[in-house]
Amino acid sequence: MTGDPEPISAQARRALEQELADLRDERRLVAGTLHDSLSVGDQADQADELQRADQLERIDRRIEDITERLRQAEEAGPAPTDEVGVGSTVTVRFPDGSVESLQVGELAEALDQTLVTADSPLGRALLGHRPGDTVHYQTPDGPASAVVVSIGGSPTSS
Structure with a gap:
């Protein structure tokens, strides 16, 4: 790929939008399980809390990646018709x-x-x-x- 924003097919856009919606739902669920660090009990609870925080960080990174990809695809416009490109x-x-x-x-x-x-x-x-x-x-x-x-x-x- 060229490094310039690349268009994506309608099917790929729908797949990314669905993944984004699913990730946002998952993020709400995971964020809802995080507790105030002062109220965390024993070490097992602390380990669970750290694991959920890591999971939340991974979800946030993927949400950011998908959001950026969709934004770039919007800038790129439709797939080219004079030469083969992504989305063609x-x-x-x-x-x-x-x-x-x-x-x-x-x-x-x-x-x-x-x-x-x-x-x-x-x-x-x-x-x-x-x-x-x-x-x-x-x-x-x-x-x-x-x-x-x-x-x-x-x-x-x-």
Whole structure:
């Protein structure tokens, strides 16, 4: 990625917004269990209190990260249509003749077969390319390539 704010897909935005809502709920629950340090009893209670404080700190960091990512995506605007970027839907043709439309995103969804992450070998290879370009990348089985057919449209597998 370029270091500039990157757009994200609507699906990735929804996932981040849901995670943010869940984290805020979790934060309220954890914060509600913290007690005034003067009223803490024995060492076990103190250890529990420290553990909850650490958990709260981790939650706060993740909330901050997600909030910043969503803010940057807003600044970046929509995914580019002239070259492949994060948030783009790109149709590629593989050497065996198969053609697939893929979404280049940040977050891997376990059941989403049309998403490639921007930091995967194919995702990195696609970034910055235009229709007609051939990209080369490494797979566990060795070198591979694909041709960028088009950018835009809805991701579908064929």
